[in-house]
Amino acid sequence: MNKTIISLIVILVVLVAGVIYLTREANDEVADVSATPTDSPALTATPVSTSLPQATPTPTPTPTATPKPSALTIKYTDNGYVPKSVEISAGTKVTFVNESSRLMWTASSPHPTHTDLPAFDSKQGTAMGQNYVFTFTQKGTWSYHNHIKASDTGTITVK
Incomplete structure (x- = not known):
């Protein structure tokens, strides 16, 4: 117990001495820049806490979401x-x-009316090696299918 109290007092004395030293050094720099001398303020006793210094927590970086691609195949x-x-x-x-x-x-569900997202409809068959492109602007979850073989389906979620 005595060693703990002595250790705390030594730490506090070192901290107070450091603060006084840094304060005087800052005042000396201001005095050098100033053209007119000023009186130094009288030192007054300041209460010092006897609690142990708290460790400053290191901030943990927030992970950023991986951006979704602006084009997808x-x-x-x-x-x-x-x-x-x-x-x-x-x-x-x-x-x-x-x-x-x-x-x-390729067309939005339901088959055969394609009314979930009517604009999402190629309106004709696309041959092997060809493609159909659609830009999704409306947020939601959109089911789709091959109108020619309606059991082939998929889902696109737009956030």
Whole structure:
């Protein structure tokens, strides 16, 4: 207990001496710049806390979200759309590439009316090697399918 008190007193004396030294040094610099001398203020006793200094926490950087691409390609194969489900930002241009052996008519659900997002409809079959491009501006989750083979489906979530 005595060692702890003595250690605290020594730390406080060192801190007070450091503050006085730095304050005097700052006052000396001001006096050198000034053209007229000024009286030094009288030192007054200042109460000093006897509590232990608290460690300053190191801020943890906040991870930033990885930006979603502004363009994305979805392949249509003989096994369906790849990837089947994606999440994108509003304004992303999605290219649907037909790599299958049949026509691809990409359109929003439900089949056959395409009323969930009516503008999202290629309105005709796209041949192998061709593509259909649509820019998603409206936020939401949009299911889609191949109108020619309605069991081939996918989902696009626009944030």
